[in-house]
Amino acid sequence: MVIVAKIKEPKGIRNTMVASLAEMRRSFKTYAAGVIYLSYDLRPSLFSLINEAACKREKIPVLLVGLQYLESLTEVFMLLFDW
Numbered sequence: 001m002v003i004v005a006k007i008k009e010p011k012g013i014r015n016t017m018v019a020s021l022a023e024m025r026r027s028f029k030t031y032a033a034g035v036i037y038l039s040y041d042l043r044p045s046l047f048s049l050i051n052e053a054a055c056k057r058e059k060i061p062v063l064l065v066g067l068q069y070l071e072s073l074t075e076v077f078m079l080l081f082d083w
Contacts, residue, residue: 037043040063044055 040059042056042059043052044050048055
């Protein structure tokens with residue numbers, strides 16, 4: 001026989017958890033946005049003569065080709081391992 005104890009939930013625990021998760025998500029989103037621009041050189045250096053829009057036009061097609069490669073690789077693994 002299993003006895004299950006009913007424990008009262010502390011007041012406001014859900015609001016506190018939701019608020020902390022939302023804050024963590026906002027922080028990660030801000031951090032990720034900065035890292036993506038710097039990691040993939042989507043912004044030109046301060047001393048570059050190329051403007052930001054032109055730099056993005058050059059870099060984004062290269063990143064999209066890489067993304068298509070990853071998607072096709074994922075499909076192959078899914079077929080191989082019956083996912």
